[in-house]
Amino acid sequence: MYTHTMANKTIYVSTKDEKIYEEAQAIAGEALSSVIARALREFVATSKEKKDGMKEISIKVGTTGSEREQRFVGTQLGKWEGLSDDKSLLQSAKVYLTSKGNVAILLSTNSKATLLTNPKVWHKNAEYLDVMPASELFVAEKPEQLKGQIPMNLIKVAQELQAKENTNVEYLNI
Numbered sequence: 001m002y003t004h005t006m007a008n009k010t011i012y013v014s015t016k017d018e019k020i021y022e023e024a025q026a027i028a029g030e031a032l033s034s035v036i037a038r039a040l041r042e043f044v045a046t047s048k049e050k051k052d053g054m055k056e057i058s059i060k061v062g063t064t065g066s067e068r069e070q071r072f073v074g075t076q077l078g079k080w081e082g083l084s085d086d087k088s089l090l091q092s093a094k095v096y097l098t099s100k101g102n103v104a105i106l107l108s109t110n111s112k113a114t115l116l117t118n119p120k121v122w123h124k125n126a127e128y129l130d131v132m133p134a135s136e137l138f139v140a141e142k143p144e145q146l147k148g149q150i151p152m153n154l155i156k157v158a159q160e161l162q163a164k165e166n167t168n169v170e171y172l173n174i
Contacts, residue, residue: 011036054099059106063134070137073099077161083113085151093150095158097165103143103158107150108135 013021028035054075060067080093090111096104110133114121140146143158 054097057096059094059135059137061106061135061137063132067135072096072104074104077165078157080154080157082151082153084109088113091151091154093154095161097162098139102139102141103162105138105143105146105150105154105158106135107138107154109133 024035025032054073056071057074057076058069058071061070062068074096077095077097080095082091083089084091089109090113092108092110094106096106098104114125138146138149143155143162146155146158
């Protein structure tokens with residue numbers, strides 16, 4: 001004779017989530033465990049897909065000519081080009097999502113902004129020699145934590161890219 005025992009798990013629901021828990025229980029009737037199991041299966045599958053889509057990223061940081069290589073596991077979310085907050089430097093960036101869910105931003109300083117704003121002055125004054133191209137990696141849980149370290153326009157772009165990555169599907173309550 002074969003007897004099958006079912007695992008008994010206790011789920012703690014925070015006060016802020018009680019309403020949605022009660023609604024789900026009302027819809028599911030007595031079998032709320034099947035709804036929870038289905039939600040967990042979907043969560044695990046989605047998480048694995050995101051993890052599977054990640055790869056080893058190799059970047060170079062430091063000043064041109066003396067860069068060092070750094071590596072991490074992640075996926076590139078997008079790119080950015082613009083000016084430093086004081087409008088003096090022409091910069092570019094690559095925005096990544098790391099396997100730990102952090103945002104990693106590789107910020108490169110390319111030249112003085114006069115290259116775009118006044119190329120004649122840039123060339124005449126040899127301003128292309130004033131700024132040695134360099135790259136730096138910034139990592140944070142949220143882009144806004146990098147305020148004061150990277151340009152505000154880049155923070156906004158990184159926030160949008162992170163939000164887009166975290167919400168591939170938007171569920172509408174209509």
